[in-house]
Amino acid sequence: MAHILRSKFVHLSLKYANPNALRVPLNYQRLCFHTSTILDVMGKELSMPSLSPTMESGTIVKWLKKEGDKIEPSDAIAEIQTDKAIVTMEFDDEGVMAKIIVPEGTKDIKVGTLIALTVEADEDWKTVEMPAGLAEASSAASSSIEASPPVTKAEPPSGQQNIAMPALSPTMTTGTIVKWLKQEGDEIQPGDALADIQTDKAVMSFELEEEGVFAKILIPEGSQVQVGQLIAVMVEKGMDWKKAVIPTESAISAAPSPTKPTAPANAKPSNGQMYGLAVKKLLEEYGLSSGTIKGTGRTNRLLKSDVLAYIQIHDVKKITPKSAPPPEVVKTPSLEEVSVPSDRSSPYEDIEISNIRAVIAKRLGESKRTIPHSYAVMDINIDKLLELRGKLKTEDISVSVNDFITKAVAHALVECPDINTLYQNEQIVRVPKVDVSIAVATKNGLITPIVFDTATKSLTDISKNIRELAEKARKGQLKPHEFQGGTFTISNLGMFGIKEFSAIINPPQTAILAVGAGREELDLSLMKVTKMSVKLSYDRRAIDEDQAANFLAILKATLEDPIFLTAGRVQALRYKRDAY
Template structure:
């Protein structure tokens, strides 16, 4: 008996995903545990394994298809002894490229019996609206062209300038109240169509489709800046003692395949500091405050598809060598899009280090629902007061961003003070 292979939920928050790549083809035999596909969720690209044994009879969803809802049949598996070629795909209603619901405006005035709303041969309909560039919308509005009757030649059927320049005016004049007046004036598209952003199409350019990960980053960062009152606190930290200790530790670790980085030691310092100042190791939850008794540090890692934050669990209570080994493995798999959900979901506070890019100081955006993130700049030689005398020291600037709903300024300042002390007297990291 044939089995429907359905789009899996690969994370607790996943509602839909992109079928990035098929690793099998029709006619292939698979058994439980075989890799079948790579699926891009809102967090990472993950491998999907077969659960049953059989032959791939039909692939129902082509690779590269995005917006595939969890539970949607993506392939048919023929069971043992079943003729795969005789298996029929289930009858699934294809999403209709219906005339966009956004445009009942044309029917509202309904002047002359203009050509009935043509079903648009797969026009640029996406969801409930026409896919068209802002410039194309403006030209269409000026010429009285009905966008739902225009075939788009842009990516994904998007209507672009050239498509409307030669189009004949439709029956409905450019709607005034219903159609966004801002678009007719060449201003950004209205809130009803947030995906349309005005830009000058005359400038040579190309369009790149956003990955699910990039969409999630955009949504979460917008949410964080709009809803979380940030407070920023910066300290200058002398690194010479930490750099000396790092050199000594790395000598002792030779031959063990471990090489500590400055970032490994800063992760440990932040974790220990949070244990000493637990008022910053919290989450604001409306009418209550979640206070964590463990420090799980989310570490920002840049990947080809965007930023992701793998987590070092209980970082205050594990050794520097363990932090280094875990961080190296997690960063490598993050860049390959192979992290498991439990490896990047959660965390009690975050650290973001841009020192390797020569960035001196920056303010990081809080990673909700956490209340604390530490932004670390580059260590550099600076004039510095050492033992009451002006000298030269290796100094870095570190800025803590705190959710002011959960963390008072004095508590954030205490955390930064403790962090500075731990880095400048780093033997406390070995306890």
């Protein structure tokens, strides 16, 4: 029986930073408008991942999803035989399996080879369109793997191991080498981290399972590299690492910038060429004829990218519509002419969005668009909490207001199990354990490390746990299991003076608590009191208004009389009995 393993290299997928705070997007979304009556969908490409540092090709043992099947985050989609074991390949996004390109049993599929196409859940998977140039390749792969072009890469000599850029998530196609953690000549033990690599989801450590000597760095730090591209060389212990054979294949250079397509010099008009509305509009705006541009789409279809490439290469200018008279030219100085002397550069700066921030933006947008958010706000008197915190500090017990809130939230979730739920596969899943995610801001974006079994931990344990996780998060040292999962999230902006805000739910969680700053007010008896606003954002599909109100009422009662929270693990006894 094959051992189903989850590779330690298929880990950092910021599933919405919870993982759910960061959803991993695939990079190939595109809609193509055609002249046919059907809107063909350009699928998202799913490539053969590198499931071990030495894996160069793999065999698809079995597809676990069929064409048309819905895919949820963390679903297993295929069993793949690597050079070490049979590994279950998981999918970190959601969608529909649209097209299986490489059938079961196909051997020696190179890492990075297109093996399937998926589409969004609301798209018609039956109309998925094969990427240009791959239709013939996929049919050849289905009939025989021997039909593919011969591999030109030479095998490494005995005792030498060429290390390729691994696919650290199923959706990863490229990675950036942030830092090499080993130098040439260093010994490597199993489990040693070789490099920090930024994927489409996070910055993570790339570890090796073999021992040897690090012989040669092929790709410098800061380079973006395709999955499967050689990045380093390792040799066995006892060998002279300085005599390692450097691979000569052209793929070892740093990721090249895309080359511009060359337009045909003597392209003849093609009366039968097809194109869509977007292409037609471009041709009219620039006064071009479709016959002068060669189409690269399926069945010689003229694509928008073909027209844009032709315009750029030939420096074609827009034409003025014949129906409208040319506008009167009024010389208006540009912003640069007004504010920037000619001998100075522009004051504007384009800041490239990192892969992590792009994923965060996509996941948060999808959450707001697809989840019916409802909100409930409550003010809490925290005078007793602050007083108790001060007493504990005199006893050298340092705990923050956020630690009290985390402990109180865990207690409220035990009392209100309807809030401690996930919304998956169109159904509500009640989770037996309370795992509270704490939102932490880092230079790369938001991430939510998890305080596991929060209800069973004491206040001081929670405080220590949060400090350690926050420090690791800011240094980019979190392990996948430390931020993947969670049943409820707390986002606290009180330390920044924010009075109140609305947090966005991290799917598949059904609720998140936004915590504001404490503020002094006068009560009905004109006495000063310190109040704190908390706002619960909850998924209306899974949680009713009365359930949200009950949760906040318990949270309020607990924080306004917090001595109970310092009693350790009393309430954990009931929690364990109910959970197990």
